[in-house]
Amino acid sequence: MVTAVESRLRNVTAPVVRRLRLPAAQSSPAAARAAVSEALVEVDLVAVLDEALLLTTELVTNGVVHARTELEIEILATPQGVSVMVLDHRCGPLSLTAWSAKTSAPGGGPFGQLQDRGRGLFLVDRLADRWGTVHHGDGKGVWFRLDRPTTRPGCAEPPGLAHVPGTIGAEEPSAERVALLAENSRLRLADTERRAWLTFLAEAGELLAQSLDVELTLALIPRLVVPRLGYWCTVHTTDASGDLHLASATHSDEDLLGGLLDRLRAAGTALRGTLRGEGVAALGAPVDGYAVPLVARGQLLGALTVGRAGATWPHNDEIAVVEDIARRAALAVDNARIHADLRTVARELQRSLLPPQLPKVLGLDFGAEYVPVGETVDVGGDFYDVMALPEDRWLVVVGDVSGKGVQVATITGLVRDVTRALVHDGRPLTDVLSRLNETLVERGGGRFCTLALASTLRRPGGLLEVGLHLAGHDQPIHIQADGSARLVGRCGTALGLFDTVKSPRVLISLHPGETLVFYTDGVTERRRGEELLGQERLRQEAATLAGFPAEVVAARLRAAALGFSPESPVDDIAILVLRNDGSA
Known part of the structure; x- marks a missing residue:
């Protein structure tokens, strides 16, 4: 049996308490409104939702603008009413003041003493059932109380107000109430628009950041502006x-x-003149638009020009968004140019590590791909x-230094130059490998090198x-005249890992028409999902190229490696082919 006490307890709803600490930022009013709205919905007090959100917005905005300190928001909501206090941290003496807004006269009392505080306290005084200020050692605050509205028996609500949530009695002037609620609606709409613009700018910034191609970035910029922010849009860049x-x-x-475009060419002088300012x-005519300079890292890169349909001037918010896009676009263009310059430097540096051309030797045929x-x-x-080499001999060198970057390029150049110097001095290849290993151990910075x-x-x-001689390098492929292919050589120790290296010498006989294919691990480790190209697939592909010139073999193996996967290579690919063409 349910007792009377249990029945009463079922109808009791625990109060909802929210406490927030917000920064002195433009986002704080929206965060406070969200907390108040959540609390009122939880206690089913949406009847005063509009008034509570409006007053919260005003008090938090005042704290952000005037106090410029962190704000503490305290919300206490029950089915009977809601209390909200906004505290700042500007120092002041301890005192407490409270009064009823329903009984204070606009011309005197507390309201009259606080008229200089502006619209915020005026709205609090007119809408709150009770409100007050509190001063403490670390700052001060304002609080307000909104009770659940009731309609007196026998009094109908005035026409036009019955549908308005939060109407506190029929005695309120309907014009004033509608104006206040319209202001609340304006604030909500402004907040929604601001969030939409922030989302738009975030998405635009992400798109611009994804491209490191200058031309693609420049083509993307006007498509971000049209049609949302302008009827047309152009991007001009400046030269030296x-x-x-x-x-x-x-x-x-x-x-x-x-x-x-014809009108823009005619207005070229006027457009250049706009870039002199900030x-x-x-x-003006015949263009009828506005220009925003594209500036990145203190350098003028060009201008973003936006036009509108008709003679209407765009809203300030739209212009601010265009300016933000111009800043992001200029930075994206500058980043793309820097990336292009770095790519050019990298390509030139990489090209300097390779021979400009392979020698033409009677009886030998060379081919290479990189x-x-x-x-x-x-x-x-x-x-x-x-x-x-002396006595009409030749030396083929294929290597791979671990890693990537400028340091790797330096070590690669070191290995290549030291090898050339030692070979020209007539050193045996075993001595060449030993001296290279000593050099890498001392000066390689922990890098190692495989070498053939x-x-x-x-x-x-x-x-x-x-x-x-193979110093940790992959075995080359010997393509024989009968169309068979096999891996040859004995793997030794990579250079730069240990104080001494072992690289046994293996003699290979190339009959006329036979080929030896050297390659780096960027070929065999070409990946398609979890599957690698591998030495066996490369060997089978090479076997189909018996009798072809060295350049054709290198090109076909390069195509096979790239075609194995739709993804771009994650490691460099180097292929060098030596063929005995039998013409000696």
């Missing part, structure tokens, strides 16, 4: 002399784009070279003898 050049343009009506500059990593600005450690050295010696009957 300060002249403007059209980079991209978009018009809501593509049929009118040609005429717009901020937005209006453009594929750097995608769009990266890093320099890889893969390299190859062909060096002349192959010296050629012409024998009677067109036979080519190849002495092969």
